[in-house]
Amino acid sequence: MADGRIRFEQDGNVGVLTLDRPAKLNAATRSMSAELLELIPRIDADRSIRAVVVTGAGERAFSVGTDVGELDRYDGPWDFRNRRDYCDALRSLRTPVIAAVNGYAYGGGLELALSCDIRIAASTATFAAAEIKLGWIGGGGVTALLAGSVPASDAALLLLTGDPIDAAEALRIGLVSKVVATGELLPTATELAHRIASRPPVAAATAKANLRAARSMGLEAAIQYERELQAVALGTQDAAEGRAAFAERRPGHFEGR
Incomplete structure (x- = not known):
């Protein structure tokens, strides 16, 4: 689908949310945001789902955030400011959430990962608050969430340069909890989700x-x-x-x- 979709699958007590637009590096469209906003309350209402994994389709990207082309579909900055945001939707989940970061986590994709409770990265993953290179800053919580996740100097470095860091550096600064081989990422994340799901x-x-x-x-x-x-x-x-x-x-x- 050109506009992408959010794929949801359930494995026992674990739900897996996949941003499914690999040809566009899982860049989020308005329709994908709407799907996520609809899914979140259904997940929380389903007592059989006790933990959630979020990942991106393909091996190249977790997500590169909002599709820049989508910005022109808003009536203006105020309309964009008042949008129903996919990061807000994910943070509203009461159910524990694990990000399985399988590639680029740029812009809103970094914010999406930060909106999860636990982050595990493939060794090929990279992270960037890239909006500054285009003339703006993130609005999905990146500043507050980075400030609560990594040392102040590392947060400033990410936000002020927009330059990417690799998975090893993300682990060093505490942005992620674990780095694994690409083929082990989803099994590792789902095993952890099942462990959490076994708790009360x-x-x-x-x-x-x-x-x-x-x-x-x-x-x-x-x-x-x-x-x-x-x-x-x-x-x-x-x-x-x-x-x-x-x-x-x-x-x-x-x-x-």
Whole structure:
């Protein structure tokens, strides 16, 4: 499809979202954004999906962000500013999300990866906040998300030059958690997703919510919020099952209740 699509597949308790426009390096179109915006609430509403992997079709690119040609389809900068953004959609997921970065993660593609909770990269992956080379900056959260993910000097280097870094450098600065061979990327990401999916879903969702809150709260407020979320998790049937399983020395069977 010329406008691309978002492909969604489910493997047990793991969902896999694939940006499927490889001929255009998985550049996102308005129709792809609309598909993602429609999919996200359905994923969160499906209790059988407990973790999600996001990747790009083909081996060349994760995504190079918004198709530059799409910018002319907006009525102007204000219309573009008020768009429903694909990065916002991904960040709204309560379900844990892993980015499997299989090539270029440029511009909005970098923002898309940063919008995920965990990032794993193929050894051939490269990352760039490339918008500055075209006369603007990213608007999908790149500055705030980079500032919370890598040292200040490395964030500034990426944002002010627009130059790419390779997977090894991304690992060194903490932009990604792991680098693997290209052929091992999706198996590694899905294995991790299945491991997360085996955890009690409410506990996983509260852990994710607490991590996000901790980035925007002061220390004391963040600790208090953590205790509130802990109380929520402790009141679930899954927590009772976890205690019973621990006492009986058996695996727990968690249902998200």
